[in-house]
Amino acid sequence: MSKYLAVDSLPSWFPIHHFNEPTLSYSTGVDLIQVHKPSLWAFVAMTAFNPIFWNTVARNEYRNKTITKIVRSPLIGCYLLAITIFSLSAFRDHLYLNAVKNQPALAILAHPAVKVVAAVLFAAGQTFVISSMWALGVTGTYLGDYFGILMTHRVTSFPFNVLSDPMYVGSALSHLGTALWFQSPVGVALAGWVWIVYAIALKYEGPFTDKIYSAKHKKSSTPTPTTSSVPATPSRRSGRIAAKSSHSDLDSDAEVKPTTTPGRGPRKSGLAREAGVATPKRMTRSRSKGRVGSEDE
Numbered sequence: 001m002s003k004y005l006a007v008d009s010l011p012s013w014f015p016i017h018h019f020n021e022p023t024l025s026y027s028t029g030v031d032l033i034q035v036h037k038p039s040l041w042a043f044v045a046m047t048a049f050n051p052i053f054w055n056t057v058a059r060n061e062y063r064n065k066t067i068t069k070i071v072r073s074p075l076i077g078c079y080l081l082a083i084t085i086f087s088l089s090a091f092r093d094h095l096y097l098n099a100v101k102n103q104p105a106l107a108i109l110a111h112p113a114v115k116v117v118a119a120v121l122f123a124a125g126q127t128f129v130i131s132s133m134w135a136l137g138v139t140g141t142y143l144g145d146y147f148g149i150l151m152t153h154r155v156t157s158f159p160f161n162v163l164s165d166p167m168y169v170g171s172a173l174s175h176l177g178t179a180l181w182f183q184s185p186v187g188v189a190l191a192g193w194v195w196i197v198y199a200i201a202l203k204y205e206g207p208f209t210d211k212i213y214s215a216k217h218k219k220s221s222t223p224t225p226t227t228s229s230v231p232a233t234p235s236r237r238s239g240r241i242a243a244k245s246s247h248s249d250l251d252s253d254a255e256v257k258p259t260t261t262p263g264r265g266p267r268k269s270g271l272a273r274e275a276g277v278a279t280p281k282r283m284t285r286s287r288s289k290g291r292v293g294s295e296d297e
Contacts, residue, residue: 026104061077128163131159
């Protein structure tokens with residue numbers, strides 16, 4: 001049975017093991033880090049691998065819908081990715097505990113105040129992580145927006161009203177609290193490595209997520225053409241009919257225009273009626289004849 005808590009029957013990655021203090025080997029100086037331990041580099045590699053993995057898979061899903069095509073459902077695909085990411089994160093935490101336990105401890109970190117700080121940091125970190133998952137849900141936490149499962153509104157409740165990225169901050173704080181609890185300076189450095197990796201991941205995740213929601217906003221704000229706002233385009237046949245009707249109207253007008261007003265005779269000069277001859281020096285015009293003047297007479 002453990003010295004402080006009866007948790008030997010629980011898996012090694014279970015969080016309560018963080019408070020099960022083991023037998024520590026103390027050292028000083030350069031001996032505080034043992035670079036030849038495989039557990040150290042296994043954690044370093046796994047920490048870098050995780051965000052590379054889930055960002056690569058998620059972006060491929062956004063562009064090609066690979067997982068959705070296989071399982072025929074974006075929701076099922078998101079849940080499968082969530083299980084995978086959660087399992088990888090649990091395995092990474094297991095590697096972290098192994099790395100910390102296999103490294104020497106620093107005696108000055110055995111002070112009771114350090115234990116209190118370690119417990120507070122770990123509790124705060126887990127609070128941020130768990131409350132973030134509760135606020136976002138499974139699809140919001142595990143990249144559902146890359147599957148087309150977008151959130152209808154921005155989450156502004158706790159812990160997002162305190163931190164912009166509470167899950168990453170909470171994870172880094174949990175690692176730091178664990179390192180202080182085990183009095184491990186190497187563990188503190190590894191907690192810093194966790195934060196560096198997350199900070200780099202945020203440089204890629206943040207803008208890409210903003211791009212997804214920006215595309216959604218542009219698509220939803222584009223007006224859909226309707227019959228009331230956009231006139232219908234006439235067919236070629238209706239255009240020909242309209243043109244034919246227009247020509248018919250013009251022809252009808254042309255036929256009507258030459259007709260004289262009923263009851264009125266042609267206009268003649270009074271002098272011409274009296275003398276029976278054409279008026280001198282008067283010009284006349286005909287469609288079939290040219291101009292005739294006084295010179296021809």
